[in-house]
Amino acid sequence: MVRNLLTAGLLLAGTTLLLSHHASADFIKDSKASLELRNFYMNRDFRQDGAVQNKTEEWAQGFLLRYESGYTEGIIGVGVDALGLLGVKLDSSPDRTGTGLLKSERQTKRAQDEYGEVGVTAKLRVSKTVLKAGSQQPKLPVAVSNDSRLLPQTLRGAYLNTAEIDNLNFDVGRFDRVNLRDSSDNEEMTVFNTGPRNISLGKTKTIDRFDFGGATYNWSPGLSTSYHYGGLDGIYKQHYVTLNYLLPVANGQILKSDVRWARSTDDGGSNVDNTAFGAMFTYSLSGNSFGLGYQRMSGDTGFVNINGTDAYLVNLVQINDFGNEDERSSQARYDFNFAAVGVPGLTFMTRYLFGDGIELGAGKPDGKELERDTDIAYVLQSGPLKNLGIKWRNATVRSTNFGSDIDENRLILSYTLPLW
Numbered sequence: 001m002v003r004n005l006l007t008a009g010l011l012l013a014g015t016t017l018l019l020s021h022h023a024s025a026d027f028i029k030d031s032k033a034s035l036e037l038r039n040f041y042m043n044r045d046f047r048q049d050g051a052v053q054n055k056t057e058e059w060a061q062g063f064l065l066r067y068e069s070g071y072t073e074g075i076i077g078v079g080v081d082a083l084g085l086l087g088v089k090l091d092s093s094p095d096r097t098g099t100g101l102l103k104s105e106r107q108t109k110r111a112q113d114e115y116g117e118v119g120v121t122a123k124l125r126v127s128k129t130v131l132k133a134g135s136q137q138p139k140l141p142v143a144v145s146n147d148s149r150l151l152p153q154t155l156r157g158a159y160l161n162t163a164e165i166d167n168l169n170f171d172v173g174r175f176d177r178v179n180l181r182d183s184s185d186n187e188e189m190t191v192f193n194t195g196p197r198n199i200s201l202g203k204t205k206t207i208d209r210f211d212f213g214g215a216t217y218n219w220s221p222g223l224s225t226s227y228h229y230g231g232l233d234g235i236y237k238q239h240y241v242t243l244n245y246l247l248p249v250a251n252g253q254i255l256k257s258d259v260r261w262a263r264s265t266d267d268g269g270s271n272v273d274n275t276a277f278g279a280m281f282t283y284s285l286s287g288n289s290f291g292l293g294y295q296r297m298s299g300d301t302g303f304v305n306i307n308g309t310d311a312y313l314v315n316l317v318q319i320n321d322f323g324n325e326d327e328r329s330s331q332a333r334y335d336f337n338f339a340a341v342g343v344p345g346l347t348f349m350t351r352y353l354f355g356d357g358i359e360l361g362a363g364k365p366d367g368k369e370l371e372r373d374t375d376i377a378y379v380l381q382s383g384p385l386k387n388l389g390i391k392w393r394n395a396t397v398r399s400t401n402f403g404s405d406i407d408e409n410r411l412i413l414s415y416t417l418p419l420w
Contacts, residue, residue, distance in 0.1 A: 287340025
């Protein structure tokens with residue numbers, strides 16, 4: 001563990017010193033670094049007595065060392081970002097692996113004592129245009145980096161963002177590798193494909209080319225629309241349109257609308273055929289938020305996305321995303337921020353989702369599923385442990401005609417230490 005942390009630290013320091021030799025004051029002054037400590041316990045009970053594996057349960061400690069430089073002087077500014085990741089096993093056994101917290105050996109199913117990686121990203125800036133090449137954590141509708149476990153998932157590639165035109169952001173790039181959240185290896189990409197997705201791949205199972213591009217336009221401070229394209233070469237093509245609108249209803253009251261539509265088709269090496277529509281409406285007042293959502297899948301397959309990334313769906317929640325073939329799903333959600341009653345830092349969330357109409361194959365009855373989630377979180381507001389976060393996440397999943405019932409608990413402690 002110490003060796004890996006030192007390696008990451010020396011790499012970040014060495015890169016900074018190398019560039020700072022020719023750097024401007026802005027390169028040094030605008031740089032920042034932090035160390036996030038993430039302690040994560042997870043237990044998922046499949047409620048299957050006598051099964052080969054009836055639960056997953058692990059406990060781990062994560063270290064996330066982040067560095068972002070400023071830019072050198074001149075028409076073309078040069079900089080570098082770096083990310084050092086380390087996961088350390090605290091508790092696990094071969095009969096309880098599979099939480100996604102730790103890297104495990106495939107044959108023995110034994111979790112490694114530690115695993116990690118260092119990702120470096122070079123960056124160039126011209127005016128309001130930035131090109132980054134290396135390790136990335138994209139947050140695009142067609143590619144959303146997953147950060148729901150001990151360490152985040154990353155993708156490798158080149159990513160250009162420009163904001164030269166007022167209110168317009170344009171993105172374009174290509175990824176060639178993915179590093180999963182419980183891995184330290186950059187691998188070729190494939191699609192997420194559980195049974196009810198009903199996606200079939202031809203001879204090409206993995207690929208090293210994902211091209212993307214798109215634009216987001218802010219029509220007003222509260223209204224934005226976007227279009228993005230993403231394609232996993234030879235497997236699928238996806239077009240994604242979104243609309244987000246914040247409507248002030250009265251003093252301290254806001255109605256938020258989040259509407260998403262995606263069309264996914266095959267690219268010669270699969271049977272992908274899906275249209276996804278989703279809408280979430282949230283009304284907020286006095287620390288309370290009430291949300292209602294609806295999502296519908298249609299076509300010959302379920303929703304498609306790069307394996308390991310998050311599906312950009314309004315009904316993506318703690319365990320499920322309700323993106324199976326022909327699935328219709330609804331969501332009811334309630335949030336409360338206790339700052340409204342004098343307890344800043346304490347938040348509560350609960351939601352209920354139900355999906356049905358899932359296509360399970362000829363002659364089989366449709367599948368149904370539900371999920372109930374509850375989150376309670378507190379961030380210390382003062383004292384020597386200020387900004388220490390504590391979160392408990394509970395989920396219950398029940399399904400009919402497919403899948404396992406699940407009871408799940410996650411306990412997460414996180415603390416970020418600014419280094420400079």
